[in-house]
Amino acid sequence: xxxxxxxxxxxxxxxxxxxxxxxxxxxxxxxLVGTNGAGKSTLxxxxxxxxxxxxxxxxxxxxxVYENPIVKKDIAYVxxxxxxxxxxxxxxMARLYSSVHPGFDNDRFIQLAEDLRLDRKxxxxxxxxxxxxxxxxxxxxxxxxxxxxxxxxxxGLDPVMRNIIKAIICxxxxxxxxxxxITSHSxxxxxxxxxxxxxxxxxxxxxxxxxxxxxTNLFKIQTAxxxxxxxxxxxxxxxxxxxxxxxxxxxxxxxxxxxxxEHFNALHPVILDILPLTLEEVFTYEVEALxxxxxxxxxxxxx
Amino acid sequence: MFQIDIISRTPVYEQLVRQTEKFILLGILKAGDKLxxxxxxxxELSVNPNTIQKAFTELDRRGIIFSVKGRGNVVSDKALKAxxxxxxxxxxxxxxxxxxxxxxxxxxxxxxxxxxxxxxEMGEQK
Numbered sequence: 001x002x003x004x005x006x007x008x009x010x011x012x013x014x015x016x017x018x019x020x021x022x023x024x025x026x027x028x029x030x031x032l033v034g035t036n037g038a039g040k041s042t043l044x045x046x047x048x049x050x051x052x053x054x055x056x057x058x059x060x061x062x063x064x065v066y067e068n069p070i071v072k073k074d075i076a077y078v079x080x081x082x083x084x085x086x087x088x089x090x091x092x093m094a095r096l097y098s099s100v101h102p103g104f105d106n107d108r109f110i111q112l113a114e115d116l117r118l119d120r121k122x123x124x125x126x127x128x129x130x131x132x133x134x135x136x137x138x139x140x141x142x143x144x145x146x147x148x149x150x151x152x153x154x155x156g157l158d159p160v161m162r163n164i165i166k167a168i169i170c171x172x173x174x175x176x177x178x179x180x181x182i183t184s185h186s187x188x189x190x191x192x193x194x195x196x197x198x199x200x201x202x203x204x205x206x207x208x209x210x211x212x213x214x215x216t217n218l219f220k221i222q223t224a225x226x227x228x229x230x231x232x233x234x235x236x237x238x239x240x241x242x243x244x245x246x247x248x249x250x251x252x253x254x255x256x257x258x259x260x261x262e263h264f265n266a267l268h269p270v271i272l273d274i275l276p277l278t279l280e281e282v283f284t285y286e287v288e289a290l291x292x293x294x295x296x297x298x299x300x301x302x303x
Numbered sequence: 304m305f306q307i308d309i310i311s312r313t314p315v316y317e318q319l320v321r322q323t324e325k326f327i328l329l330g331i332l333k334a335g336d337k338l339x340x341x342x343x344x345x346x347e348l349s350v351n352p353n354t355i356q357k358a359f360t361e362l363d364r365r366g367i368i369f370s371v372k373g374r375g376n377v378v379s380d381k382a383l384k385a386x387x388x389x390x391x392x393x394x395x396x397x398x399x400x401x402x403x404x405x406x407x408x409x410x411x412x413x414x415x416x417x418x419x420x421x422x423x424e425m426g427e428q429k
Contacts, residue, residue: 222306222322224331245304245339247331270329275308 001025002147002179007046007056009039016042018203019056024179024196029169031190031211032183033283034200035292040183041080043200044149047181048077060147073102076145078153082136090120090135094142101143109142116164130156137165141172148172148180155184166193187279197279201287211279217254218282222273223264224248237263240285252277252285304339307348315350319358324367327382334380338368365389 002024009017017039024030034040045051047058049065049072057064060071084093090113098104113120116134118127124135133156140148148169154162170193172178184190190197191211198208207214218240224247225233231242234251237260241252248271253260257274264272277285305322307315326332341359345352359376362368366385368376379385404414 220306224326224329226330246336248304248326250304250306270331271325273306275306278309 001061002047002181003057003059004043004047005057005059007043007053007058009042009046009051009053015203017046020200020203020205021056022198022205022208024181026179027173027177028179028196029173029194030179030181031194031197032181032200033185033187033190033197034183035202035287037202038200039203040200041151044077044079044151044181044183048072048075048149050077074146075149076101076140076143076147077149078133078136078140078151080151082132084124084132084135087123087125089123090118090139093124093135093139094120097139097143101145103144105142105144108144109138112138112141112168116161130158130161133157134161134165141168144172144176146176146178148178150180150182152183152185154182154189155186162189187283191279199283199286201290201292206286206290214282215276215279217256218277218285219253219255219257219260220275220277220281221251221253221260221264222248222271222275223251223269224271225267225269233267234264240289252281305344305348307350316354316358316361319344319355320361323358323362324386327367327378328386332378334378334382336378337374338376338378340375 004020004022007017007020008015020043032040032043042051046053047065049058049068052066058066060074063071065071065075085096088096090109094104094106094109098106110120116138118131118134118138124132127135133153137150137153154165157165169178169180173180182190182194194211196208197211197214199206226247229247230244231239234242234253238254239251240254241250243250261272261274305319307318309315311318313321323332323338332338338359339347341352341355344350344355348355359368359370363370363376367379367382369379370376401414405411
């Protein structure tokens with residue numbers, strides 16, 4: 001189990017992360033999403049003990065991670081910008097990894113490279129961007145880590161490869177109660193893979209929740225009335241977003257589905273359609289409520 | 304105004320057509336009312352303008368809207384008539400369902416009664 005307790009980090013007076021707390025249980029695939037510059041990568045570097053936090057604690061089953069080899073031997077981290085030794089092939093990298101990770105499983109490394117049809121003797125510098133990612137993932141998985149961190153790792157893979165890698169990670173999580181923390185912008189992807197999701201914005205944790213729960217308390221409603229009305233008609237409901245054109249409104253509401261339906265039906269609308277939100281829409285409306293809203297760009301163009 | 308369900312298997316243009324028709328049937332859009340422009344809808348819904356144009360072209364073909372140079376797309380005064388005709392041609396869509404009810408032992412009278420109830424309910428609203 002990974003626990004971050006009131007973790008803060010700033011760089012030259014710029015507060016990158018402010019008082020973040022989260023718990024990542026064993027056997028969990030944890031999705032980390034956020035706006036550009038929200039602090040996702042910084043959080044990963046703190047969780048993996050690459051950075052030292054200014055305040056707060058990062059604990060693995062109660063042990064500090066920073067400069068602690070006992071904890072770090074169980075961690076594999078595939079960063080956003082990959083590093084390979086100059087001119088090295090995968091075999092050379094495997095030797096480096098096995099010297100650092102006592103659990104490095106050379107058979108698994110060879111098997112995975114064969115499965116993904118990567119040439120272990122070829123200079124990695126000659127690999128394509130996606131193949132470099134694959135190489136880094138294989139090396140990380142061969143360490144048989146208890147804790148895996150992937151920083152936008154899947155965004156550069158083709159759909160076939162993405163599914164294969166995801167399946168391998170899911171197996172590890174299932175068999176060894178491993179933990180995977182994944183940042184991505186492809187919410188559609190996280191939707192099927194992760195069981196927990198955290199949303200970061202401007203260095204703060206906006207929400208941390210079960211994926212299924214996230215998707216079941218926000219709804220997209222289309223409604224219309226024949227008489228004149230405005231947002232005030234829906235007083236008593238938790239509205240995140242309201243837009244109206246003519247007599248038709250599109251509303252994003254938070255709450256229990258049956259309560260919402262009951263509340264709206266009592267107003268006798270001519271139309272009432274309720275749809276659950278996709279994760280991408282949840283993300284959009286949650287950060288919009290925090291001022292991350294760029295709709296003005298379109299209004300300016302359309303007018 | 305429009306609500307797109309991106310998970311749905313119904314194509315986006317079809318959803319737009321269906322919703323426009325529904326707005327007209329319910330009196331939310333009336334003859335002579337202007338529809339939002341392709342540009343506006345495209346920006347609002349983040350949908351390819353060609354998809355929106357496809358929906359408008361389809362509505363035009365069905366005689367539900369027509370485009371006026373410089374004014375955009377307008378609801379036709381023959382829209383309701385056109386919708387009546389097109390809905391009538393969709394009777395067959397409930398055929399399988401009715402057969403299914405009949406096979407399950409639901410009587411003709413029972414179904415008639417249910418249909419009457421729905422019509423009565425709608426009569427009250429109007």
